[in-house]
Amino acid sequence: MCGGVGSRFWPFSRTERPKQFLDFFGTGRSLLQLTYDRMLPITDPDHIILVTNAAYYDLIREQLPDVKEENILLEPARRNTSPCICWSAHHIYALDPEATIVTLPSDHLILKEEAFRSTLCEGLDFAEQEDCLLTIGLKPTSPHTGYGYIQLGRTVEGWPGIMKVKSFTEKPNREMAELFLRTGEFFWNSGMFIWRADAILKAFATLAPETAALFDAGRDLYGTPEERPFIDSVFPNAPAISIDYAIMEKAPNVFVKTADLGWSDLGSWQALYDCSPKTAEGNVTQGCKVLAPGCRDSLFAVGGDKIIVASGLEGYIVADNGNALMIYPMAEEQKIRAIVNDVTTRFGEEYV
Secondary structure: OOOOOOHHHOOOOEOOEOHHHOOOOOOOOOHHHHHHHHHOOOOOHHHOOEEEEHHHHHHHHHHOOOOOHHHEEEEOOOOOHHHHHHHHHHHHHHHOOOOEEEEOOOOOEEOOHHHHHHHHHHHHHHHHHOOOEEEEEEOOOOOOOOOEEEEEEEEOOOOOOEEEEEEEEEOOOHHHHHHHHHHOOEEEEEEEEEEEHHHHHHHHHHHOHHHHHHHHOOOOOOOOOOHHHHHHHHHHHOOOOOHHHHHHOOOOOEEEEEEOOOEEOOOOHHHHHHOOOOOOOOOEEEOOEEEOOOOEOOEEEEOOOOEEEOOOOEOEEEEEEOOEEEEEEHHHHHHHHHHHHHHHHHHOHHHO
16 A cells, blocks of 8 residues: 555655655665565565555656556545555455455565564465454554554464454544553554455445445456546545544454564654664754754754754754755644645645
């Protein structure tokens, strides 16, 4: 899945080039390219399908030129992850009714790649045999309110590390997240899923019938030249809802494979700060020249050949890209998405 805007990373993540297409760590590979590379030891490249917004077709071709044309599914509108997953499941089912699918966001950081691959392989073995929806669960390190939380149930006999999910709570408030952390019974939902194509389509039919009905109408068109025109006509009418709210919170057959992957969803500037190397003063400099006497625990990310001079900042984000500069307290970064909306309203879409 590589069609999001990543507005919480504004002004680096912009509408025309969102965060999945950016090289945050100076590796020469974007987050999308790193995700693609990570899957190559597991599957044939011809079995990797990208679902993205139609506006990003040229970026996909630029960054992943080896991907077959027919493996790039272009969404005509942004409708969150549920329609994206329903469409891709139909597309894959048409190609192989017995397929098992790994569904991945394209913008995650995974430091323990061998653990990642072994986790997926074990999950695939399980999902191929069971009518289940399997998510990858990660031990929480903070009461984060931007993640879904999985309450662990019984361990599945013969499958160490795989448990029935007792409950699934998407993005709890702070008080509830702190309670989840104290109990030790809850793991973060990573947003990485494994399921058979028929299992997820059955879940849509039962739990999200409005979405299911839209995409079921093209059952005979998937994998044919008529698929794209059909999707262009129905996709904008799909309910804009995440897979977590549409399916995972309600499904009775959700399981979790727990893992330690050195994971971050890189969903915010704070997440980038947390996983980046820091100076003795606790500052992070993202590929830029910084002179920052008296600054502590701050993040500096500036595009181009600029020198940043700052003094006295503590816990701030300084991000400059193109025609926008943001200087903002990191503790209030949850407001950035609303700020982006305000910028659009007051100054125009060219600034976002």
